[in-house]
Amino acid sequence: MRARADVPDARVQFLEGTAECLTQLVPRADAVLFLNALHLVSDKPAVLAEIRRILPAGGRFAFNSTFFTGAYEGNTGGFYRRWVVRTMQSLKDRGIPVPKAHRADAMEWLTPEDYAALCAAAGLRVTTLELLRIELPLQCLTDICRFSLFIEGALPGVPLEEGSQALEVGLGRALDEMQYTTLPRNWLEVIAEAV
Numbered sequence: 001m002r003a004r005a006d007v008p009d010a011r012v013q014f015l016e017g018t019a020e021c022l023t024q025l026v027p028r029a030d031a032v033l034f035l036n037a038l039h040l041v042s043d044k045p046a047v048l049a050e051i052r053r054i055l056p057a058g059g060r061f062a063f064n065s066t067f068f069t070g071a072y073e074g075n076t077g078g079f080y081r082r083w084v085v086r087t088m089q090s091l092k093d094r095g096i097p098v099p100k101a102h103r104a105d106a107m108e109w110l111t112p113e114d115y116a117a118l119c120a121a122a123g124l125r126v127t128t129l130e131l132l133r134i135e136l137p138l139q140c141l142t143d144i145c146r147f148s149l150f151i152e153g154a155l156p157g158v159p160l161e162e163g164s165q166a167l168e169v170g171l172g173r174a175l176d177e178m179q180y181t182t183l184p185r186n187w188l189e190v191i192a193e194a195v
């Protein structure tokens, strides 16, 4: 297992499963970290309720995300729109249809305030909510073109391999046109306490 090879320490245990069935995997925990994944969860209230169930009062839940309303720093939204347009053009050039009816619920972006309200409703009192500005290396964007959940979210209904190639072509064109060498972007970082 790759994770075990990276972290051979016997005190660390790896369990496989989804956040939706957390209580079946881990009945009790002092703290839960859920990193850059909550935005992918369709039923966020259900998952937050699972997290709350395994925490004692005073236990901590921390998560981050860079897929939320407010992630795009300054006027960089134009770059992402151009990336989408160039990707669509690439699909069109190759005669690959993009289904219109699909909607990727799991990639619906929330605001920081939405997340805080969802935490509060689940019995998780937000103690820290911060935006952390980073310079995103362009390699991250190339890498994400090969991440299945990103492709499905960006191009619902398009076959993964074709979607991946089109996203990479679109990215190259958008970057050439806009001349970015790094891209400022915000991380949302939240810590909450079980009440």
Ligand SMILES: C[S@@+](CC[C@H](N)C(=O)[O-])C[C@H]1O[C@@H](n2cnc3c(N)ncnc32)[C@H](O)[C@@H]1O
Pocket (backbone or CB within 6 Å): 017, 018, 019, 020, 034, 035, 036, 037, 040, 041, 149
């Ligand atoms: C962008 S990656 C982040 C990976 C890693 N946590 C990190 O911060 O580098 C998102 C991860 O969320 C996982 N994921 C998606 N839906 C999930 C769910 N319902 N429960 C648990 N993990 C989920 C995906 O399998 C993927 O590994």
